[in-house]
Structure formats: C-alpha cells, structure tokens
Amino acid sequence: MTPPVVVEASGLKRSFHAVEAVKDISFSIKEGECYGFLGPNGAGKTTTMRMVYCRIASSGGILKVLGMDAGQNADEIKGRIGVMAQETALDPELDVRENLLQYSLYFGMTFPQACQRADTLLDFVNMKGKEGAEIRELSGGMKRRIMLARAMVNRPRLLILDEPTTGLDPQARLAVWDQLFALKKDGVTILLTTHYMEEAERLCDRVAVMHHGRILCEGSPAELVSKHVEPQVLEISQAAAGADRAAETLTQNSMRCETRGGVSLYYCADSTTLLSILNRAGTLPGQHLARPSNLEDVFLKLTGSDLAE
Amino acid sequence: MKKAVSLPSFGKMAWRIVHRNYLAWKKYALASSVLNFGEPVLELLAFGYGLGTYIYLGRDMNYLVYLAPGLLAAFAMTSASWDMAFCVHERSHTSGVYEAMISAPVRPEDIAGGEILWEGFRSALFGSVFLVMLALLGLVHSPLALLAPILLFTTGLIFGPPAMVVALTAKTSEQMFFYFTLCLTPMFFFSGVYFPTTGLPPVAQMVVEILPLSHVIRMMRLLLSGVPCDLLVEAAWILGWLSLSLLLPVRWLRKNLTC
Numbered sequence: 001m002t003p004p005v006v007v008e009a010s011g012l013k014r015s016f017h018a019v020e021a022v023k024d025i026s027f028s029i030k031e032g033e034c035y036g037f038l039g040p041n042g043a044g045k046t047t048t049m050r051m052v053y054c055r056i057a058s059s060g061g062i063l064k065v066l067g068m069d070a071g072q073n074a075d076e077i078k079g080r081i082g083v084m085a086q087e088t089a090l091d092p093e094l095d096v097r098e099n100l101l102q103y104s105l106y107f108g109m110t111f112p113q114a115c116q117r118a119d120t121l122l123d124f125v126n127m128k129g130k131e132g133a134e135i136r137e138l139s140g141g142m143k144r145r146i147m148l149a150r151a152m153v154n155r156p157r158l159l160i161l162d163e164p165t166t167g168l169d170p171q172a173r174l175a176v177w178d179q180l181f182a183l184k185k186d187g188v189t190i191l192l193t194t195h196y197m198e199e200a201e202r203l204c205d206r207v208a209v210m211h212h213g214r215i216l217c218e219g220s221p222a223e224l225v226s227k228h229v230e231p232q233v234l235e236i237s238q239a240a241a242g243a244d245r246a247a248e249t250l251t252q253n254s255m256r257c258e259t260r261g262g263v264s265l266y267y268c269a270d271s272t273t274l275l276s277i278l279n280r281a282g283t284l285p286g287q288h289l290a291r292p293s294n295l296e297d298v299f300l301k302l303t304g305s306d307l308a309e
Numbered sequence: 310m311k312k313a314v315s316l317p318s319f320g321k322m323a324w325r326i327v328h329r330n331y332l333a334w335k336k337y338a339l340a341s342s343v344l345n346f347g348e349p350v351l352e353l354l355a356f357g358y359g360l361g362t363y364i365y366l367g368r369d370m371n372y373l374v375y376l377a378p379g380l381l382a383a384f385a386m387t388s389a390s391w392d393m394a395f396c397v398h399e400r401s402h403t404s405g406v407y408e409a410m411i412s413a414p415v416r417p418e419d420i421a422g423g424e425i426l427w428e429g430f431r432s433a434l435f436g437s438v439f440l441v442m443l444a445l446l447g448l449v450h451s452p453l454a455l456l457a458p459i460l461l462f463t464t465g466l467i468f469g470p471p472a473m474v475v476a477l478t479a480k481t482s483e484q485m486f487f488y489f490t491l492c493l494t495p496m497f498f499f500s501g502v503y504f505p506t507t508g509l510p511p512v513a514q515m516v517v518e519i520l521p522l523s524h525v526i527r528m529m530r531l532l533l534s535g536v537p538c539d540l541l542v543e544a545a546w547i548l549g550w551l552s553l554s555l556l557l558p559v560r561w562l563r564k565n566l567t568c
Contacts, residue, residue, distance in 0.1 A: 055412060090409075
C-alpha cells in the first residue's frame, strides 16, 4: 500500500504584479517523507512554501495540503501544520517560554494545556533552564531551536521549514539536524528548502531543484546524481603547482570539465583512470582531490554557476 | 481569501492577543506607568495649580475642577494613541510578530480586535489610577465618577484604531508624527480641555464639535464634576465615532500583511 499524499500541487503558479515567481510547477509529497526544494536565491522556493502553508494564495493551479484545498481551507490547514519560516521570527517582547505558551494558545489550547506543551517542547529542543531568557539574549542556534519547537506546538504531521539552518554554525546546524531526524523517525512529513547540498543529501528522501520558478528535476539525491552527472570527479586547485600542465591531459581524457571557485573539476567515470594517466605523464599536481560526484555537482550543472541575481 | 466583513473580532482569539500584550507589558509595567503619568500630572501642576490661580470661571467653578476631567479624557486619548501607534508599527514593520501570528490560525480581525481591546483596558486602568489621584486632590465632585472607567475604556476603543491605521500605513516611525502633530495635538488644545469651546470662532467650533474628543470631555465633565450636558447627543457622537473607528483597521491590516 502506498502512503497517502500529504501535499499535492499541479500546475501551481504565483505572480507578483508582472513577475512570475512560480511558473507552473507540480509535485507531490507522501506521508513520512522528507522533501526538499533546492535552488539559488530567487528560484521561487520561498514563494512555493508560502503557498503551501497558506500564507499567500496561488495565482493558478491546484494545491492540496492534507487533502484540503489551500485556497478554501486555509485556516484549517494552518491549524494542522507546523511552519518555521525565515520571516516569522520569535516574539521579542516575550521570553522563551512565553513564546511557546502564547503560540500554543493561538492554536486553541487551554491555558494548562499550553503550559504543559511549552514545557515538553523546551525539553525536546534541550532548552530547559533557558525558559525565562529574553529572545535577544539567545544565540542564532538557540533561536532556531525555539522556532522549531514553536512550529511543533500543535503536534503537526506536516512540518514546513524554510531554510532551517541558514546562518548557523556547524554545531548549531547539527543540533537542528538531530531534532529533524528525531521528528522524521516519528513519522512527521517534512518539507524544507535549503541551499546547503549537504543538508539536502543528509535529510531529504527526495529533492526538487528549482530555478527561475520551475522545477528542473526531481528525485532522490542518489538518483539525481546518477542521472545528471558523471559518477566521479577529480578536483584540482588552479593554484596548485603543475595545474596548467595537468589541464591539457585531463581535458582530453575526462568526460566534462568545469572551472568554478578557483578549482578545475574533471568529471569522469572512474577517477583512478585519470590519476594513472597523469602519473604516467608525470603531471599529477600535488594538491588534488578525487571524490564521488554529489548533489552540488548536479545543482551547479543544472542551475549554472553564475550568480542568479 | 478576501472577506467582505472588515470588523475586528472580539472573540476568543482576540482575548489571547490581549493575554500576549499583557505578558509583554508586565515586564516594563512600572517604567511605562511612571512615564505615562508624568505628563498629565505636570499639566495639572502647571496649568491647574500654576496658571489656574489667575483664571476666574465664576463663583461656582474652580479652574482645577474644570481642568481635571478634560485632562483625564485627553490623557486616555494620547496614551492609547501613542501606545497603539508605536507597538503596532514595531509588530507590523520590524519584529514580525503579526507575521508569526498569521502563520498560526490567527486572523487579521483577531489581531485588530485584540490590540483594540488591549488599548481599551490600558486606558481604563491608567485612567483610573489618574482618577484616583484626582479624587485624592479633591477634584472629583460627583459619585458618577465611578462610571468613568467605562468612558475611559470607550475612549481607548475610539482612538486606538486610527492610531493603528497610522502605524500600518507609515513607512517609518517618524511619519507617524504627522498624525500626532497635525491631528492629535490640535484636538488636545482646542477640544475644551483648558477652556470652553464656546470661546472659539464659529468655524473652529464646528470642527471641534465634529471631532470626538470634545464629546468625550463633556461626558467626562458630567461624570467627575457634575457639569450638565446633553447626554443623549454626546453619547450619540461617542458611539458614532466608536463605530467609525472600528471600521478602519482590519482592511489595512490585511493590506499590510497582504492576505
């Protein structure tokens, strides 16, 4: 039996005046799945998310969330999902516990229920002992954890996270990931956007790459890698001694070559072949890295490495 | 998502917004109260006890007794307006508090209702404290003063919504001063706080009669000092302004939050 569909969009569009932010996209997210939108800034990810959590209406197409029409049943959908968006900051006039308490009240809980929920969630995000802290005293990572807790007040089965870890240091990012893994294990469906490829590879069962308001491709990270890029890549820093001499040999022998961020990337079926060719020619630069291709290679191939804006 | 009805809701969710404002307020309650009472007390001292000793209103009326209800009514107006304008501007433009509410199942009409109710309570509470001070100074001469909190509450409800609209439409907080300087301050000076409106030129009198503060002041003067007024006419004006005020904020809030 296939799990039920939690979010279903077909032909979804949204324009702001003359600008088409989202142009005719279709996707569906199954229960228990973690689904990620990847894309450069301005790709239409956030607009898509805002339509899913019923913050803005669509300009066309069909959008069903938890089986309900997003345009008709916005209030009911809002009551049953959890949202952690970039613009919905914590309430700076309230302390940590009051933020959770007050948000629980917005979801219709009674006062004692809301108190209990706030305490449970403080525990979940490891913020016990910080109940009375002012929001401005918190680090970025703590704020993000409280925002995640706040998105969970109504025990949502669908959680929508718009760039959950942007701007966090590695430790704080890992802490957020831990919590997301715990929720995923619990069967919560997660829809997220990110521009961290590693995040998408670790957390998402399926990702969609968005660019200029369209979905360019969709699939599991492994599927996308095998479908869109060569299996392996040899990276050589342009600053490395002998990089120029190696470049000639490699361009002839690799399947595709790209330069970005001061590094030349030679895509190939098997990097050991390339390395042995270089060794034979005696032109192997000291600084090199042979690695399997990853989602970032897919992303940059499909969306281009130029700045989107 | 457009709805035809644009009235604030005073249902359960609005009361939860009131609860939020209470939580936020109680942190700096003492500081804000001192600042709040500073101005009317100064006005009472300077104009009542200072300038007032040179003013003769006839044998039956002491100037302080004349001034006190006017100051109380005007205090409810300014305190509700300033608080509403600055809080709403912060919450709608800067801190994203409304944005977060609207992502939960809170509607713009709940936010408007909650903020307006809060200003009503705030006016009633602060006004009542000022009223007690006036009573202790011997400036309250009628038992009807016990009804003053209701009028103070209503005053908060009348002046809160326009301030909310000002805050929602102002791009920067400086722009809100146009409203205070061009609307509230003239109303404060010419609506009969310091001197009877009958002394004004006829056109000015007409304008002042249309504006809400003069009616609130006359009603307050009846409650505190027993100065008779045309009760039904004043009540009609007050209720009329209340209805008009309540029609304002929801559509602006929707526009500001683009929903």
